[in-house]
Amino acid sequence: MRVCLIASSRYPVREPFAGGLEALTHQLARLLVRRGHEVTLFAAAGSDPALPVSLVGAATFAASDTARRDVNAPSDAWIAEHHAYLGLMLDLGRTGAARFDVVHNNSLHHLPVAMASLLDVPLITTLHTPPTPWLESAIATDHHASDFAAVSRATAAAWAHVVPSTVVLNGVDTDTWTPGPGGGPxxxxxxxxxxxxxxxxxxxxxxxxxxxxxxxxxxxxxxxxxxxxxxxxxxxxxxxxxxxxxxxxxxxxxxxxxxxxxxxxxxxxxxxxxxxxxxxxxxxxxxxxxxxxxxxxxxxxxxxxxxxxxxxxxxxxxxxxxxxxxxxxxxLSAERMVGDYEALYARIAGHEAAA
Structure with a gap:
């Protein structure tokens, strides 16, 4: 399948990882390619160039000095993040159906969810956090526009008042995290x-x-x-x-x-x-x-x-x-996690034979 992964526009997907979300996205991209899928990754500038994927850097925007003088002007970081996701979603709305079979949103930003109805390609959002007001409000715009996964039963239960989700436990690469003798601190x-x-x-x-x-x-x-x-x-x-x-x-x-x-x-x-x-x-x-x-x-x-x-x-x-x-x-392995996502991609994209 042709998969577009949406990551953070703020933190590069590279080691040492800023957090678990970046580590998860890195291994998801790598293992999907290993299993034969074509992957495009939208992520912050400076992401790992060794990833065997097409990297799409976040769009940049700098407000003019005149605009920055507005007393209600948000921070430059907020504006940059907003425009990065806005540009991505508009691009996917124009050409996404011709390029991808599924879009998998692993960001914490509200725009991929709020703008999902613009896409002619199915979008699935993984819920990585407890409910936040910006994601709740985005889902409220059209909760049928995106499918949802949750990283645990606890997370799925926390979101149950907002939207149902399929539990796909996160996983770790058991070829990287290998056993040792213990006995230390x-x-x-x-x-x-x-x-x-x-x-x-x-x-x-x-x-x-x-x-x-x-x-x-x-x-x-x-x-x-x-x-x-x-x-x-x-x-x-x-x-x-x-x-x-x-x-x-x-x-x-x-x-x-x-x-x-x-x-x-x-x-x-x-x-x-x-x-x-x-x-x-x-x-x-x-x-x-x-x-x-x-x-x-x-x-x-x-x-x-x-x-x-x-x-x-x-x-x-x-x-x-x-x-x-x-x-x-x-x-808790990454291979199990990726297999679960493959089945979910196939179901929402109508490619059951690929599962």
Whole structure:
């Protein structure tokens, strides 16, 4: 099939990834091509040129100095993002049916959803977050214009009052995230921001008597300096933003991965990555994490309870690494995810034979 993938116009699809959404889009594009599909990727400038796809860079726009003097003028970033998606959707409205069999929207922007009725090619939007007002309002313009998938049962349930969706669990590349011996420190990975609560991972690991390595970017400098940095020490170190290869090496050696969302995590890609490395997971039971982490491969704790998380860390460290790997391969792999999307593409495009 001929597939157009819509990604973020803000963050390039390349390593080290800005977040799970960019990582997911990268592997989805790569694996779709491997399985014989023709893929075009709309993404931010600077995306991975080695991806075997046609890259379409986001359109740019710069307001005049006169326009910027308007007291109600939005930010340049808002204008650039708006015009990037507006230009894309207008282009797809004109020529999309001749070029593509399906358009798969993985952005968080409202315009691909709001303008879906302009297209003569089916569009499917994956819901990667809990409901937001801009996406709810876009869906309200014509909720029949797009089909919807959700990255977990928890996310589908959160959106059920707005629109029905097909659950397609995210997946990780089990050829990249491979098993290792474990036995090392605990690992926390992700963006070091308040809603991910890495400071609680430090407190819980320290309470459990387990050294912790934190890996990831720190985009919120004030939070990092005020809350995270004072907690760092010999038993809790931050190693920076790692690419997937380096992070996989770290996870293979880890005895446990710690996941501490301070919000209802729509999926929890870092948990799936750890399990693929054979590393059990200790996590707060929020959002979709209970769909990923079962008792035989980790431990779940009451959200926000550092003592409960410390107990979950101790429990998870005793889980079988082979069982963790097996769960990832069977339920959380990228190959399974792409197969589910292939079937969904075929259904909405009327190409059932391609599924």
């Amino acid at each position: 605990a690992v926390w990975s992700g963006r070091l921001v308040p809603e991910k609560a890495p400071h609680e991972a430090i407190d819980a690991a320290r309470l459990a008597g387990v050294p912790l390595v934190l890996a990831g970017p720190a985009p919120d400098e004030r939070y990092f300096q005020d809350v995270v940095a004072p907690r760092l020490g010999r038993d809790a170190v931050h190693v920076g933003h790692l690419d997937h290869r380096a992070l996989a090496r770290l996870l293979r050696r880890a005895s446990v991965a710690v996941v501490t969302p301070d919000w209802d995590e729509p999926y929890g890609l870092v948990a799936a990555e750890a399990l693929a490395c054979g590393t059990p997971v200790a996590a707060y039971a929020r959002g979709a994490l209970a769909e990923l982490v079962t008792d035989d491969v980790g431990g779940l704790a009451a959200p926000g309870s550092v003592p409960a998380l410390a107990a979950a860390i101790e429990h998870a460290r005793g889980r079988d690494r082979a069982a963790a790997r097996a769960r990832a391969v069977t339920h």
